[in-house]
Each structure stands twice: as C-alpha cells, then as structure tokens.
Amino acid sequence: MKTRTLIAATGLAMAMALGAGLVVAGSQEKMKVAYHLSEEGKVGFVLNNIRNHLKGVGGAENVEIILVVHGPALKAFHDLQAQPGVLDRMQALLKSGVAFNACGNTMRAQGVETDDLLDGFVRVDQGGVVRLAELQSEGYVYLRP
Amino acid sequence: MKTRTLIAATGLAMAMALGAGLVVAGSQEKMKVAYHLSEEGKVGFVLNNIRNHLKGVGGAENVEIILVVHGPALKAFHDLQAQPGVLDRMQALLKSGVAFNACGNTMRAQGVETDDLLDGFVRVDQGGVVRLAELQSEGYVYLRP
Amino acid sequence: MKTRTLIAATGLAMAMALGAGLVVAGSQEKMKVAYHLSEEGKVGFVLNNIRNHLKGVGGAENVEIILVVHGPALKAFHDLQAQPGVLDRMQALLKSGVAFNACGNTMRAQGVETDDLLDGFVRVDQGGVVRLAELQSEGYVYLRP
Numbered sequence: 120m121k122t123r124t125l126i127a128a129t130g131l132a133m134a135m136a137l138g139a140g141l142v143v144a145g146s147q148e149k150m151k152v153a154y155h156l157s158e159e160g161k162v163g164f165v166l167n168n169i170r171n172h173l174k175g176v177g178g179a180e181n182v183e184i185i186l187v188v189h190g191p192a193l194k195a196f197h198d199l200q201a202q203p204g205v206l207d208r209m210q211a212l213l214k215s216g217v218a219f220n221a222c223g224n225t226m227r228a229q230g231v232e233t234d235d236l237l238d239g240f241v242r243v244d245q246g247g248v249v250r251l252a253e254l255q256s257e258g259y260v261y262l263r264p
Numbered sequence: 265m266k267t268r269t270l271i272a273a274t275g276l277a278m279a280m281a282l283g284a285g286l287v288v289a290g291s292q293e294k295m296k297v298a299y300h301l302s303e304e305g306k307v308g309f310v311l312n313n314i315r316n317h318l319k320g321v322g323g324a325e326n327v328e329i330i331l332v333v334h335g336p337a338l339k340a341f342h343d344l345q346a347q348p349g350v351l352d353r354m355q356a357l358l359k360s361g362v363a364f365n366a367c368g369n370t371m372r373a374q375g376v377e378t379d380d381l382l383d384g385f386v387r388v389d390q391g392g393v394v395r396l397a398e399l400q401s402e403g404y405v406y407l408r409p
Numbered sequence: 410m411k412t413r414t415l416i417a418a419t420g421l422a423m424a425m426a427l428g429a430g431l432v433v434a435g436s437q438e439k440m441k442v443a444y445h446l447s448e449e450g451k452v453g454f455v456l457n458n459i460r461n462h463l464k465g466v467g468g469a470e471n472v473e474i475i476l477v478v479h480g481p482a483l484k485a486f487h488d489l490q491a492q493p494g495v496l497d498r499m500q501a502l503l504k505s506g507v508a509f510n511a512c513g514n515t516m517r518a519q520g521v522e523t524d525d526l527l528d529g530f531v532r533v534d535q536g537g538v539v540r541l542a543e544l545q546s547e548g549y550v551y552l553r554p
Binding site for chain 2: 155157189190224244245246248249251252253255256261263
Binding site: 150152164168169171172174175176182260261262263264 | 445447479480514535536538539541542543545546551553
C-alpha cells in the first residue's frame with residue numbers, strides 16, 4: 120500500500136512536472152508577433168521593420184509574424200494603386216511566412232474586396248482592432264511602430 | 265487504505281483540474297482592452313475603432329474597453345471646443361459601457377478640470393501612461409491605433 | 410499508511426501552494442515598462458511621458474523603464490544635432506535609472522556609431538523591434554505614446 124501511495128504520488132508529481140514542463144516549453148516556443156499598421160505614411164517603414172525583425176531573430180523559422188492593416192494604410196495595398204516598392208516588399212515577406220490581415224470594416228469603407236488588394240491578404244471580418252486584441256490574448260506580443 | 269490513497273489522489277487530481285479549470289475560465293472571461301489615444305488628429309479614428317470593436321465582438325457584453333486619453337488629443341474633449349461628432353460618438357460609447365480616462369498631468373498642463381471635459385471622463389491622477397501600464401498588468405490588452 | 414498518504418498528499422499540496430505563491434510574488438514585482446519611440450516629432454513628448462511615469466509611480470524605485478529608439482526618432486539623439494532640451498531630459502532620466510536602447514539597424518542606416526549618440530545609449534544589434542518583442546516576452550508592458 121505504501122507502494123501504491125508512492126505510485127499515486129509519483130503519478131501526480133509527474134503530472135505536475137509535465138504541466139510545468141509544458142509551461143517552460145511554451146515560453147521557449149517560436150516568438151509570435153502582431154504588427155499593427157494604420158497610418159498610410161508608415162507603410163514602407165513597417166514593412167522594413169518586419170524585414171529587419173525576421174533578420175534580427177535569425178530567420179522566419181524563429182518567429183511567427185502577422186501584420187494587421189486597417190484604416191488609411193490599407194489604401195497603399197490596393198491592387199490598382201500600390202507602388203512597386205510595396206508590392207516587392209510584401210511578396211518577399213509572404214515568402215518568409217509573414218501573414219497579412221486586412222480589416223473587413225476598412226475594406227467596406229474603402230469599397231474593396233479581397234481581390235482588389237495585393238495578393239496574400241486574408242480579410243478579417245471581425246475587424247482589425249478585434250483581430251489585434253485576439254492575437255494578443257493568444258500570446259502574440261504587440262508592435263505598433 | 266488503497267481506497268484512502270485513491271481518495272487523496274483523487275482530491276489532488278480534482279484540485280489540479282480545478283486549477284486548470286480556473287485558467288481556462290480566465291481565458292474565456294470578457295476580453296479587456298485598453299485603448300491609447302494621444303494624437304489630436306486620431307480622435308475620430310480611435311472613437312470609430314472602438315465602435316467597430318464593440319460591433320466586431322458582438323456587443324458590449326463581450327468586451328470591457330477603457331480609453332485613456334493624454335497629450336494633445338485631450339483638447340478635442342474640452343467641453344468648449346469639442347466638435348459635435350466627438351460628443352455624439354463619445355456619448356454612444358459611454359452608453360455601451362466604454363470608460364474614458366483623462367490623464368491628470370495633461371489636464372494640469374492644459375489648465376482644465378474634469379468639469380471642463382465632456383461628461384463621462386474619469387481623471388487619472390497617476391497619469392495616462394501609468395494608467396495604461398497598470399491596465400496591462402491587470403490583463404488588459406493594449407491597442408494604440 | 411493513511412499517515413504516509415497524507416504526508417505525500419500534503420507534500421504535493423505544499424508544492425502546489427508554493428507554485429501558486431511564486432506566481433503571486435511575481436505579480437508584485439517592480440513594474441517593467443518598455444517605451445517605443447520611432448517618430449522624430451514625438452521625442453520631447455515621450456521623454457516627458459517617461460518623466461511623468463516615474464513621478465506617477467512614486468519614483469524610480471517602483472518601476473524599471475527601457476526606452477527603445479529606432480527609425481527617424483534616433484536622429485534627435487545624434488550627438489551633433491541633439492537639442493539642449495533632449496540632452497537635459499535624457500540625462501535626468503538616466504539618473505533615474507531609465508535605460509536607452511538604440512536600434513542597430515537604424516544606426517547603420519543613419520551612419521552613426523554609439524559614440525555618435527548622446528551618452529547613455531546601448532546599441533541593440535538584434536534591432537529595435539526585436540528588442541521590443543523580447544522585452545514584452547520578458548514581462549515588460551508596452552507603451553507607444
């Protein structure tokens with residue numbers, strides 16, 4: 120019975136250690152970062168920031184980045200008016216695994232559908248700000264350059 | 265005794281499950297969001313963002329939002345110079361349960377008392393930035409559009 | 410054996426309480442705050458925000474603040490062109506224990522070395538945005554006035 124008690128205790132201790140282990144492992148997971156972009160004048164800057172972020176952590180395998188675009192900044196990603204520099208940089212970031220989210224409210228206000236944006240955007244119907252709050256609650260750190 | 269051991273083990277397992285349950289319940293709590301507004305040119309944009317936030321989560325019952333205003337943006341909420349659009353939108357947000365905090369340092373610098381601001385502001389004497397740090401440490405996610 | 414079971418159970422309960430205690434102790438630690446500054450026009454404002462932050466929490470002993478500067482804002486801290494107001498305020502904040510981090514990517518782009526910046530900067534080679542993400546993952550709350 121002493122044995123049984125020890126087994127039970129050991130089982131619990133193992134469960135606890137496992138739990139603790141998961142927490143520790145969690146903190147060593149790939150860093151997750153949500154970038155917030157709303158100002159049209161910041162588009163190039165933020166795309167460069169993300170490129171530098173990837174470089175600074177040693178590559179896309181060490182970070183998971185989602186850029187959420189809403190407000191005036193989304194105009195810079197309209198298919199018809201996007202400048203070559205934006206297109207090139209966005210394509211490079213997509214290749215590195217960066218995800219691009221477009222605010223559904225902004226898209227409606229600007230009269231565009233996903234097809235009217237540069238390729239690679241996912242529309243977030245709940246809205247850009249809700250998306251950014253959700254990402255933070257899922258463990259993403261927040262950067263708003 | 266085997267039974268007693270099992271009871272003890274079960275008790276502990278339940279305590280652990282309960283602990284885990286609390287964590288899960290915590291993550292299912294009402295989302296708490298602190299909005300940060302300092303730029304005068306962003307006032308209308310941020311008030312719209314918050315309106316969209318409420319809509320995007322399905323209403324005020326699903327989110328707790330506090331807007332902290334400091335710096336030049338607070339001028340747009342001075343009673344005597346607030347534009348109708350600001351007043352209307354603020355009143356609608358107040359009705360939806362959004363809280364408005366005004367930075368005490370900014371109020372002193374701008375020479376206004378709470379009575380000089382649109383109705384509904386709470387003065388935060390520790391200052392807007394300290395308030396925003398406190399809110400984050402209390403589990404609010406941070407949005408600075 | 411009942412006794413042994415209780416001892417084992419008590420040991421586990423203590424371990425669990427201890428774990429909970431560590432979490433509580435952690436939440437009572439000195440608040441840690443990472444300030445983000447990228448806009449040249451915001452330099453004076455952010456330095457004032459930090460001064461107010463220190464005052465609002467009752468002094469440097471109650472908070473640990475790191476200011477990360479990248480992008481155009483760093484120009485305001487170049488030794489040769491810094492305005493007296495920036496120099497004075499930075500020196501006062503340094504005396505209060507505020508740490509100043511300069512983005513290595515920005516320094517390269519602006520052609521400056523640490524010696525070319527006002528005294529007190531630490532160069533962060535991983536880049537300002539990576540630094541800000543790291544700080545958040547280390548428990549710093551994020552403020553971007």
